Each structure stands twice: as structure tokens, then as C-alpha cells.
Amino acid sequence: MTSTVPKILIVGGGYAGFYTAWKLEKQLRKGEAEVTIVDPLPYMTYQPFLPEVAAGEIEARHVIVGLRRHLKKTRIITARVTGIDHANKVATITPDVGEGWEEAYDQIVVTAGAVSRTFPIPGIADNAIGLKTIEEAVAIRDRILTNFDQASNLPPGPDRDRLLSVVVVGGGFAGIEVFAEVRALASSLLKDYPQLRFEDTHFHLIEAMGRIMPEVSQKTSEWVLKDLAKRGANVHLDTQVTGAVGGNVELSTGEVIPTDLIIWTAGVMANPTVVRGSDLPVEERGRIRTRADLRVGTPEEVVEGAWAAGDVSAVPDLTGKGVGGYCVPNAQHAVRQAKLLAKNLTAVLRGELPKEYIHKNLGAVAGLGLYNGVFQSGDLALKGFVAWVAHRGYHGLAMPSWERKWRVIGDWWHNFWLTRDNVSLQTVQNPRYVFEEFAARPRPAAPEAVDAGAAKAPAAKAPAAKAAARTPAAKAAAAK
Incomplete structure (x- = not known):
């Protein structure tokens, strides 16, 4: 029997993705929607603490948030989304092990974040x-x-x-x-x-x-x-x-x-794997075009069933303080956008209107x-x-x-x-370096013994020697 419960697919488990799922778990009623989050990593990283991890002031595992530990009502898929066909509302899921598949959805939330932006400098x-x-x-x-x-x-x-x-x-x-x-x-x-x-x-x-x-x-x-x-x-x-x-x-x-x-x-840039593999609209800097209410689209046109937030999205900054008119890619915006996105998505599912994102940078x-x-x-x-x-x-x-x-x-x-x-x-x-250094290994096989006389026999006489070995006299001699 096919489920009629709306399916929400969240692409990316970073700031925006994690917080969206976290808040949806608290706001959705039982049976109101099914939430799935897809990310190649099973955790969210609190990036502002990375410099302190690099300096040895914080234990590395303590600045990551395990998705399975903190998202109890959300389906977790540890894999990559390598394609989004929003026209047919399916996403291509590619795991590291095993065959990929197409995941159907009703609402998609793209929060794939950003990666380091580099230039073609030698080395x-x-x-x-x-x-x-x-x-x-x-x-x-x-x-x-x-x-x-x-x-x-x-x-x-x-x-x-x-x-x-x-x-x-x-x-x-x-x-x-x-x-x-x-x-x-x-x-x-x-x-x-x-x-x-x-x-x-x-x-x-x-x-x-x-x-x-x-x-x-x-x-x-x-x-x-x-x-x-x-x-x-x-x-x-x-x-x-x-x-x-x-x-x-x-x-x-x-x-x-x-x-x-x-x-x-x-610098950083929007996750290219997700952006290039989707049919959602993209602006000149490679980010997904997003409205102020966090639905994908432009002020004049909405892409129904598609949402975006965080570094992968180009969200208008209604305070007028953003670079180029858009919210800058930082954790402060990603977290607050995610919280509003969860509220807006829940409102749309209930037939209500979403609200616009307005946040003045605290500093x-x-x-x-x-x-x-x-x-x-x-x-x-x-x-x-x-x-x-x-x-x-x-x-x-x-x-x-x-x-x-x-x-x-x-x-x-x-x-x-x-x-x-x-x-x-x-x-x-390289945790096996000591084990490998001292581990016992099988001895190489000894070369087979070769009869010296046979070895000196011309190659052309080999067939004749084999034929002679099959004669009755030869067999009798071997039996003795």
C-alpha cells in the first residue's frame, strides 16, 4: 500500500540541514510528514570551533553532532545526492557501497552547504x-x-x-x-x-x-x-x-x-555536486535562487515543493546589509534560516502562508x-x-x-x-603500520626441481621423449 504521507527530503546534514530536521521533529504532528536527511557524513560539524580543534583546545569529536543520536524521528541516509530531478520530484542517491537509487519526495530542502573555493594555482x-x-x-x-x-x-x-x-x-x-x-x-x-x-x-x-x-x-x-x-x-x-x-x-x-x-x-563556494546535478534555478555565483521566504524561485515565481537555506542558497537580505543584496554565507544565517524554514514548511503543509526571513546581523x-x-x-x-x-x-x-x-x-x-x-x-x-611491519607472512613457494639432463635436451625432442615414456617398456621400468 502506497503511503499518502508527504515526504520531505533534506539534502545535506550541515548547519541548515540539521537544524531544519531538528525543528521539524518538534513542530510536525505525528503522521503529518516523513522526514529523510541525506549526507555523506553521519554528523554535523560546528565549524566555528574548528580553529580551536586545530589548536588542541577542544577534542575533535566534541564539535560534531551525530545525526542518528539527535534526530530520533528522521530517517538518516549516509550517501550523496548526485542528482535532483524536481520536474519529476525524484533525487538520485549514491552511497559509497552498493547500488544507487532514486528517492521520491513531495518537498525537497536543499541545504548542501559550501566547499573551499580555490583557484588553479600550481601546487x-x-x-x-x-x-x-x-x-x-x-x-x-x-x-x-x-x-x-x-x-x-x-x-x-x-x-x-x-x-x-x-x-x-x-x-x-x-x-x-x-x-x-x-x-x-x-x-x-x-x-x-x-x-x-x-x-x-x-x-x-x-x-x-x-x-x-x-x-x-x-x-x-x-x-x-x-x-x-x-x-x-x-x-x-x-x-x-x-x-x-x-x-x-x-x-x-x-x-x-x-x-x-x-x-x-x-573563500567558499556552493556545493557544486548538488547544484550542477539539479534542475533548480541557479544564480550567477552558482547558488540556488531562493526567495526571502526560503522557497526556491524569484520574487515573481515560486518553484513549488522546493526550499533552500544556508551557504548553498542565495537568500535576499531584507535588512539591506548583505553583500550584493544577499545574506552572507555564515553559520549565523544558516541556523536562523533553518529554524524559519522548518516553520514555513510546516505552515505550507497546513495550508498557511510562509513568512520572510529578516535577520539583522548581531555582529x-x-x-x-x-x-x-x-x-x-x-x-x-x-x-x-x-x-x-x-x-x-x-x-x-x-x-x-x-x-x-x-x-x-x-x-x-x-x-x-x-x-x-x-x-x-x-x-x-595509517593505523596498521606497526602491525604490517612485524606481521608474519607466508614464505614464497620454492621453485620446482628440474632434471638436469632433461633441461639440456633440445626443445624439439620434447615430444619424442613424452611418447617414449608411454611405451610398455618404460612403464615396466617405472613399476620397478
Whole structure:
């Protein structure tokens, strides 16, 4: 028997996707709709905490929210959506293992998020690492710790300098936060490595514009630059990366920086796999055209049964503060859009009208290492310890569920008394290396013995020898 209950398909389990499903579970009546969420990862990552994970201040697993643990009424599919045929209301689901299939739906919510935006610069795709996933944050932390271990065994020179040099590309909030956090991590490690000095560590920030952090005022931006300079930062403004081959970062100024770690934070773009594989309307920057009420379409025309939110969508900013007239891609908008989307979708299912998304940005807050931060809201700017408290307070409360909040707060509390761990687990990426090194293996098979006389016989006589072996005399001799 075919179910007549409306099917809601959510594409993407990041901020917007998770919060949409979470709120729908609370707002939908029993049997009112069936909700399915599809994402290749079984968890949502709270990305504002990635710089602190990279600096070893928060345990990696504590900044991710398990979909199956927190979405009890939602069907979870760990796979990719590689096609959306909205004309027929089916989506193509492609798992990592097994055959794909087509999933029918009545309402689709596209919240596939964004990925790192890069440029065709030689070496970047092969040697740089982004900061969009928990795996990247952990890899950055372990690389720095491993490099310190290796550098402590080397004499001063180019090889040691390369290991102790970090290059961050991008001077937005993500770039500044990870730059400041890993700089603080490196400084804290020096007490455990008497062979190394502060002057041996080299941290470079590359920004193509003439200023950093466009989300804050020019005055606040300049304060951050001065604060970073006090901690040994080398900031290159109006500078672009032209190459990153062979462990050398080449700049448009002609300077070359040898490094073993390149962190790329120079912008994001809407998830191309989902956008290109759908028949939903797309605007010039590659995002799904979305109305202010979060339905897909334009102010004049609605694509019935399709919704979008978060970084993958181009939602009009009705406050007039958005870049190009649209909401900027950040967590603040994604979470609030998702909450309204759940309400609007529920309203439409009940024959009611949806409401428009209007949210005035509350401001911007960034952590700059332990006990240091910056906060900007309108003309109000806070700096230093007070801003750091505001940063931790805001994001601690914004972390979904009290179960996750307590885990993060516990990490902060333990590190306050015990300091952060300084051990690299980089080898976890190859966990079988010890087992493989000492595991017993079967001996290679011994070569078969070959009769010396037969081996010297000409190849042409081989058929005659076989025929002679089949004669009665030969058989009798063999029997003896």
C-alpha cells in the first residue's frame, strides 16, 4: 500500500540541514510528514570551533553532532545526492557501497552547504589543506605537533625552518582565527622543546586585499594586525599566492616561503555536486535562487515543493546589509534560516502562508588564541580578554544540544587546569603500520626441481621423449 504521507527530503546534514530536521521533529504532528536527511557524513560539524580543534583546545569529536543520536524521528541516509530531478520530484542517491537509487519526495530542502573555493594555482590542489571539516582541523594540529618533533632533532638550517613555517592563505574570519590559534599553539609548545626558540617559528598570513577581516571596522582590523605582529606574525597584504610546488609558496611580490603546511581559507563556494546535478534555478555565483521566504524561485515565481537555506542558497537580505543584496554565507544565517524554514514548511503543509526571513546581523566575534579575541557589533568593538569571553560564551551557547555543550565546556575546563595535550596522533591515518611491519607472512613457494639432463635436451625432442615414456617398456621400468 502506497503511503499518502508527504515526504520531505533534506539534502545535506550541515548547519541548515540539521537544524531544519531538528525543528521539524518538534513542530510536525505525528503522521503529518516523513522526514529523510541525506549526507555523506553521519554528523554535523560546528565549524566555528574548528580553529580551536586545530589548536588542541577542544577534542575533535566534541564539535560534531551525530545525526542518528539527535534526530530520533528522521530517517538518516549516509550517501550523496548526485542528482535532483524536481520536474519529476525524484533525487538520485549514491552511497559509497552498493547500488544507487532514486528517492521520491513531495518537498525537497536543499541545504548542501559550501566547499573551499580555490583557484588553479600550481601546487595548491596537491599541497594545501582547507578548514571546512573536522578531519582537516585534526590534520592541521597533528602536522604541527609532528613537525615540532622532527624539527627538534635537526640543527638550525633550511630543513628545520621549513618544518617550523606555517602559511595561512585568506584574511577573513576563518583565516585569522586559525592563524592566531595555531600561532598560540606553537608558542605554547616551545617550553617542551628546549632545542627550539620562538625565533625559529615562522607564521605567514597571505591576503589579496589591502586589509583583513572585512566583517569588522577598519580600526578593529588594524588592532588585530598589531596584536598579531606582537606575537611574531608576518602578514602580507595586497599579496597573492602564485605557486605552491615543492614545499615553496611563491608570492606575487616575488618572495618565496619554504613551508610544510599551507592552510587555505580564501573563500567558499556552493556545493557544486548538488547544484550542477539539479534542475533548480541557479544564480550567477552558482547558488540556488531562493526567495526571502526560503522557497526556491524569484520574487515573481515560486518553484513549488522546493526550499533552500544556508551557504548553498542565495537568500535576499531584507535588512539591506548583505553583500550584493544577499545574506552572507555564515553559520549565523544558516541556523536562523533553518529554524524559519522548518516553520514555513510546516505552515505550507497546513495550508498557511510562509513568512520572510529578516535577520539583522548581531555582529562578529573571533577568538585569537587563549584569553584573546575581538568582537564587533555596529560601532561597539571589544578587544582582548572580554572579547574572548564573549566568543566562548556565544559559541558555547550556540552549540546544538546540552549534551554537546557540556562536552565542549568540559574540554575548556580541563585545559584551564591541565593545559592542552601536545601529542601528535598523525599515524592514526595509517593505523596498521606497526602491525604490517612485524606481521608474519607466508614464505614464497620454492621453485620446482628440474632434471638436469632433461633441461639440456633440445626443445624439439620434447615430444619424442613424452611418447617414449608411454611405451610398455618404460612403464615396466617405472613399476620397478
